[in-house]
Amino acid sequence: MQNVIKLLTSQACPYCMRAREVLKKLAKERKDVLVIELSVNTDEGMKEALKYGINKVPSIIVNDKFVVRGVPTIDDLKRILEVSV
Numbered sequence: 001m002q003n004v005i006k007l008l009t010s011q012a013c014p015y016c017m018r019a020r021e022v023l024k025k026l027a028k029e030r031k032d033v034l035v036i037e038l039s040v041n042t043d044e045g046m047k048e049a050l051k052y053g054i055n056k057v058p059s060i061i062v063n064d065k066f067v068v069r070g071v072p073t074i075d076d077l078k079r080i081l082e083v084s085v
Contacts, residue, residue: 003030003081006061007037008049019058019071026074033081 007023009016023035038045040057049055052067060068060077063084068076 001032003033003063003084005033005035005063005077006048007035008040008045008054008057008059008061009037010040010057013057015071016058019060022071022074022077023060026077029074030078030081 005023005026007016007019009020020037027033027035038048040046040049040054048061049059052059052061054067054069056069058069058071060072062068062077062080065084066080068080072080
């Protein structure tokens with residue numbers, strides 16, 4: 001099963017790069033993870049933010065079930081993936 005993780009970002013966000021790096025490492029470790037980055041400055045990114053009530057970046061949506069705000073650890077994301085199946 002493919003796990004889809006959406007990362008909502010903004011160019012002005014100093015923490016988004018760190019979140020991007022964590023997700024890049026996770027995707028390297030786990031071949032069942034697809035990471036999609038969406039800027040909240042685009043229509044598609046803003047639509048996702050509104051759908052999940054997100055008003056801060058970085059925010060991470062895991063399998064359309066869980067929303068994580070800020071920069072999680074890889075271990076945090078692995079635990080979320082275990083329960084989001």
